[in-house]
Amino acid sequence: MPPVERRLTREAVAEYIRAVEDASTIYQTSDLVPPTVLGTLALGVILEHLRIPPGTLHGSQDLEFKGVAHVGQSVTCSGRVVQNQLRGGSRFIAVESIVSAGDGGVLLRSRCLIIVPAEA
Amino acid sequence: MTQAQNDPPVLVKEVTQAQIERYARVSGDLNPIHLDPGYAATTPFGRTIAHGMLVVGFISELMTRRFGRSWLESGQLRVRFKGPAYPGDRLTIAAVVRERVSLGAQERVGFGVSCRNQGNGEIVVGEASLVLSRESHQEHHDD
Numbered sequence: 150m151p152p153v154e155r156r157l158t159r160e161a162v163a164e165y166i167r168a169v170e171d172a173s174t175i176y177q178t179s180d181l182v183p184p185t186v187l188g189t190l191a192l193g194v195i196l197e198h199l200r201i202p203p204g205t206l207h208g209s210q211d212l213e214f215k216g217v218a219h220v221g222q223s224v225t226c227s228g229r230v231v232q233n234q235l236r237g238g239s240r241f242i243a244v245e246s247i248v249s250a251g252d253g254g255v256l257l258r259s260r261c262l263i264i265v266p267a268e269a
Numbered sequence: 270m271t272q273a274q275n276d277p278p279v280l281v282k283e284v285t286q287a288q289i290e291r292y293a294r295v296s297g298d299l300n301p302i303h304l305d306p307g308y309a310a311t312t313p314f315g316r317t318i319a320h321g322m323l324v325v326g327f328i329s330e331l332m333t334r335r336f337g338r339s340w341l342e343s344g345q346l347r348v349r350f351k352g353p354a355y356p357g358d359r360l361t362i363a364a365v366v367r368e369r370v371s372l373g374a375q376e377r378v379g380f381g382v383s384c385r386n387q388g389n390g391e392i393v394v395g396e397a398s399l400v401l402s403r404e405s406h407q408e409h410h411d412d
Contacts, residue, residue: 161295164291164294164295165295167291168288168291168292168294168295168296168323169288169292169323169326169327169330170282170288171326171329171330171333172330172334172411173330173333173334173411174334174411175333175337175338175341175411181338181341183326183329183330183333183341184329184340184341184344185322185325185326185329188322188325189295189296189322189326192296192298192322193296193297193298196297196298196300197297201300203300203301203302203308204300204301204302204308204312205300205302206302206321206350207320207321207322207350208349208350209347209348209349209350210321210322210325210346210347210348210350211345211346211347211348212325212344212345212346212347213344213345213346214340214341214342214343214344214345216342217338217341217342
């Protein structure tokens with residue numbers, strides 16, 4: 150899937166922290182971005198690209214944080230499907246993603262398994 | 270460093286439909302299984318459920334509150350989603366030290382992580398790890 154660039158705006162990061170109700174003080178006293186923002190971004194890019202149908206489930210998630218992201222930073226998310234298998238009437242799709250900083254340094258490696266319902 | 274010293278205190282989070290809707294907006298994941306009670310009623314879950322990544326955010330919060338920047342810089346998380354988290358559920362997120370692997374002056378500390386609901390039902394299980402300095406253990410406590 151083609152790389153997608155996103156800017157980690159202060160508003161978007163604050164909205165994420167409010168949504169998950171993360172009370173960690175480190176985000177109140179620095180411009181560091183919760184690493185799960187990058188995981189959420191990676192998954193969002195996957196779901197958008199694959200046009201995932203209603204009822205799709207999240208089976209598993211691996212996240213490997215390789216570097217910190219800062220508010221205002223631009224990041225690029227790229228991914229590839231590594232498994233696409235029909236099993237037991239459902240489709241199991243595994244996607245590996247990388248979120249990189251502007252200088253190319255890797256911030257996050259992720260792998261997710263999504264389960265698409267049979268009738269979709 | 271004892272196991273008790275490195276085990277983060279449990280984190281308790283209550284899931285609400287409003288929170289799920291906020292997470293849907295910020296993530297862009299508008300799957301009706303999270304948002305539409307009518308649709309969700311047609312699924313095996315019977316009602317709306319929280320996004321898996323919302324629960325992952327809770328686990329990451331637990332580790333961040335205990336280990337701070339070390340988690341952000343070196344954390345690894347592998348989880349499987351075992352059951353749905355419903356609005357109104359009270360979730361307990363826990364991490365227990367399972368192993369330590371020497372990296373010279375540092376060590377990678379491995380944890381078993383879990384998220385259970387008020388009935389002790391499994392929502393998420395998995396493993397987490399991060400790199401800590403052996404000498405300072407890079408202590409960080411929000412609590």
